Amino acid sequence: MPAWEQRKASEVFQIVDDRGHPTLPVLSATQNQGMIYRDDSGRYIGHDESNEIGYKRVLPGDFVVHLRSFQGGFAHSQYEGITSPAYTVFRAKEPTSHSDRFWKHWFMSEHFIAGLSTVTYGIRDGRSISVDEFMNTFLAFPAVEEQAAISRLFDYLDDLITLHQRKRLWFAK
Numbered sequence: 001m002p003a004w005e006q007r008k009a010s011e012v013f014q015i016v017d018d019r020g021h022p023t024l025p026v027l028s029a030t031q032n033q034g035m036i037y038r039d040d041s042g043r044y045i046g047h048d049e050s051n052e053i054g055y056k057r058v059l060p061g062d063f064v065v066h067l068r069s070f071q072g073g074f075a076h077s078q079y080e081g082i083t084s085p086a087y088t089v090f091r092a093k094e095p096t097s098h099s100d101r102f103w104k105h106w107f108m109s110e111h112f113i114a115g116l117s118t119v120t121y122g123i124r125d126g127r128s129i130s131v132d133e134f135m136n137t138f139l140a141f142p143a144v145e146e147q148a149a150i151s152r153l154f155d156y157l158d159d160l161i162t163l164h165q166r167k168r169l170w171f172a173k
Contacts, residue, residue, distance in 0.1 A: 101151035
């Protein structure tokens with residue numbers, strides 16, 4: 001099995017700022033579910049729809065650095081939509097060489113989140129990620145085939161945990 005490669009985040013990912021898609025659905029960043037449709041968030045979030053022309057387009061497989069991302073990693077998107085211009089959107093420069101699902105799990109890992117302390121600024125709950133500093137950090141990763149295998153394992157474990165949590169709630173009734 002080949003050794004894991006190590007490169008700067010800026011060599012792996014690119015920041016994208018694609019605006020002008022106001023007809024796309026609005027996405028919201030969440031701690032545990034990544035990017036979801038705002039209408040599915042269960043909360044009313046008022047905003048001026050005329051501002052949506054300036055919202056950033058997010059594609060499936062993209063990541064969004066949101067205001068509280070230091071607590072739960074970067075929000076991964078399964079959906080195409082638009083999000084606040086206050087957020088930073090990034091994606092793999094070479095999508096065929098990287099599994100977004102692998103990076104989703106990595107960015108939500110305790111190890112990664114603990115390491116974010118070196119690239120955050122602000123105080124208390126208001127801490128934010130310095131995207132420029134993140135892009136200068138080094139990331140280690142395996143070949144895309146191994147990334148896919150690792151992400152399948154973690155997807156399976158996530159599903160298994162969810163299933164057992166549901167069973168526990170059902171039996172607690």
